[in-house]
Structure formats: C-alpha cells, structure tokens
Amino acid sequence: MNNHRKFFKKTDLLLIGGLCVLALILLLVVTLSSPKGTTAQIYLHDVCVMTCDLSEDSIFQIDQAPEVTFQIQDGKIRFLSSDCPDQVCVRTGFISLAGQTAVCLPHRLVVRIISDSPSDLDVII
Amino acid sequence: MSKSVRHVVYLGILFALAITLSWAESLIPPLPFLPPGVKLGLSNVVTMYCLFCIGWKEAFLIALLKGAFAFVTRGATAGFLSSAGGILSVLALLLCVRIFKQRVSYTALSITGATCHNLGQLLVASFLVDTPLYLFYLPVLLLSGIFMGAITGLLLRTVLPFLHNIAPDQREVSP
Numbered sequence: 001m002n003n004h005r006k007f008f009k010k011t012d013l014l015l016i017g018g019l020c021v022l023a024l025i026l027l028l029v030v031t032l033s034s035p036k037g038t039t040a041q042i043y044l045h046d047v048c049v050m051t052c053d054l055s056e057d058s059i060f061q062i063d064q065a066p067e068v069t070f071q072i073q074d075g076k077i078r079f080l081s082s083d084c085p086d087q088v089c090v091r092t093g094f095i096s097l098a099g100q101t102a103v104c105l106p107h108r109l110v111v112r113i114i115s116d117s118p119s120d121l122d123v124i125i
Numbered sequence: 126m127s128k129s130v131r132h133v134v135y136l137g138i139l140f141a142l143a144i145t146l147s148w149a150e151s152l153i154p155p156l157p158f159l160p161p162g163v164k165l166g167l168s169n170v171v172t173m174y175c176l177f178c179i180g181w182k183e184a185f186l187i188a189l190l191k192g193a194f195a196f197v198t199r200g201a202t203a204g205f206l207s208s209a210g211g212i213l214s215v216l217a218l219l220l221c222v223r224i225f226k227q228r229v230s231y232t233a234l235s236i237t238g239a240t241c242h243n244l245g246q247l248l249v250a251s252f253l254v255d256t257p258l259y260l261f262y263l264p265v266l267l268l269s270g271i272f273m274g275a276i277t278g279l280l281l282r283t284v285l286p287f288l289h290n291i292a293p294d295q296r297e298v299s300p
Binding site: 007008085 | 155160161162177199200202206227228229230231232233236237240250253254255256258260261263264265267268270271275278282
C-alpha cells in the first residue's frame with residue numbers, strides 16, 4: 001500500500017496560526033491582568049513553609065531544603081541555585097506578577113507570588 | 126524468523142531507539158534564551174512512527190515503557206511527567222488519525238503530538254505541586270509545541286523512507 005499522507009498541507013497554516021494566536025492571547029491576558037505582587041509564598045509539598053516580603057532584598061535558604069537558595073531583589077524573587085538535575089527552577093528566573101510561579105519539581109518546591117488585591121487571577125480565567 | 130518474533134524484536138529496537146534519543150537530547154545543554162521545560166522531543170519521532178506504521182497498542186506500549194524508563198533512571202517525578210505527556214500525545218494522535226485519516230499531514234500530526242505532550246506534562250506538574258501552573262506556562266508551551274513539533278515532523282518525514290527500506294512490511298497502516 002502506498003503512502004498518501006502529505007508532509008505539509010496549506011490547512012496546517014491554520015492550525016499553526018490558530019495555536020500561535022491562542023498562545024499570544026493567553027500570554028497578553030495573563031500578563032496584563034496580573035498586578036505586581038508584594039508577597040511571595042514558598043510551598044514545600046503543598047504546605048506553605050514561608051511567606052516573604054518582596055520589598056527587602058535578601059538571599060536565603062529554608063531549613064527544610066538547605067540545598068536550594070532563593071534571592072529577592074527589586075521586588076522580584078527567584079531560585080538562585082539548586083542541586084536538582086534539571087535546573088528548571090533556576091532557569092525560570094525572576095518572577096514578580098501575582099499568580100506567577102517558579103517550581104522545582106524534584107524538591108517539590110513552589111514559589112508563588114500572592115496578589116494584594118482580593119481579585120485574584122482565578123476569577124478571570 | 127516467525128512473524129511474532131520479528132514483531133517483538135522490531136519493537137525492542139524501536140524502544141531502544143526512543144530511549145537513546147531521549148538520552149542524546151539530554152546531552153544538549155539548555156539554551157539560555159529558551160524558557161525552562163522546552164525540549165526538542167526527539168523520541169516523539171519513534172512514538173509517531175510506531176503509531177502510524179505499526180499500531181496504536183504498540184505506540185501506547187512505547188510511551189508507557191518510556192515513562193517506566195524515566196521512572197527507573199530519573200525518579201518518580203520524571204516518570205509521571207513522561208508517561209502523562211506520552212500517553213496524552215498518543216491519544217491525541219490516534220484521534221486525529223482516526224477522524225481525519227490520510228487528510229491530515231505529518232506536520233499537523235507532529236505539532237498536535239508535541240503540544241499535547243506538553244499539555245499532559247503541564248497538567249501532571251500542576252497536579253503534583255497542587256498549583257495552577259498553566260496560567261503563565263501554557264502560552265510558552267503552546268509555542269514550543271508548534272516549533273518543536275514542526276521539527277520532529279520534518280525528521281519523521283526524512284527518516285520514513287529509510288525505515289521503509291529496513292522494514293518493508295511496515296508501511297503506514299490505518300490504526
């Protein structure tokens with residue numbers, strides 16, 4: 001039996017374009033609707049282990065995971081270093097918008113920016 | 126060689142190829158301008174070939190084995206992520222092939238597969254840390270699915286004639 005499947009069709013552009021537009025709209029909605037947060041919460045295994053104020057620059061660890069270092073600078077927070085193999089958490093970089101998260105899956109650590117206003121992102125989506 | 130032995134051997138080779146490709150891909154250092162979690166997904170080429178030319182059961186088997194391999198070598202988290210991405214990806218591809226038959230192109234299939242792979246991983250990651258990660262991550266992973274999917278689709282198209290030479294009886298069948 002011969003293979004009739006085409007490698008590329010013009011309709012594929014619709015799929016590609018549609019997905020691109022969807023991604024851009026999502027990106028815009030999420031970025032524009034998220035206010036900057038002033039507080040970050042650090043979760044370990046779904047339990048909030050620390051709440052930190054983003055207005056004070058600092059570099060710190062938490063007792064439960066001493067191999068991970070966090071940094072707060074200019075109202076933003078990031079994973080400064082971690083001993084995990086994938087380094088996804090470190091490469092996420094600084095986060096500062098309410099609802100934004102940085103995750104270290106191997107350590108089950110999540111840093112989440114909390115919004116000050118009661119209207120959280122969850123309402124919009 | 127009897128047909129069933131041939132089948133098992135061929136699947137074994139494909140599985141070995143899939144995990145070798147994953148491993149080779151992990152050797153590529155992460156590019157600084159790419160957001161975290163964005164990967165090429167080379168082993169998806171094998172899963173797609175398996176689905177198109179051998180059968181859907183075998184494609185699911187490869188996806189599950191890949192997950193099991195990640196579980197053994199890289200831990201439970203990687204195992205869950207890999208399985209979720211693989212299974213959702215095969216499921217989506219199977220649906221597309223069943224619905225659109227030969228009318229859907231390799232590029233479209235590959236992009237669908239890559240996007241659903243990302244989606245599955247994102248959902249499981251969100252579930253694992255009990256946080257809706259998809260808010261900020263979905264756009265990034267959609268775009269990376271399009272781009273990487275187009276690349277793996279091109280790769281599949283390039284290697285298909287060679288695979289047909291090695292295994293002439295494994296032509297594309299309608300799964």
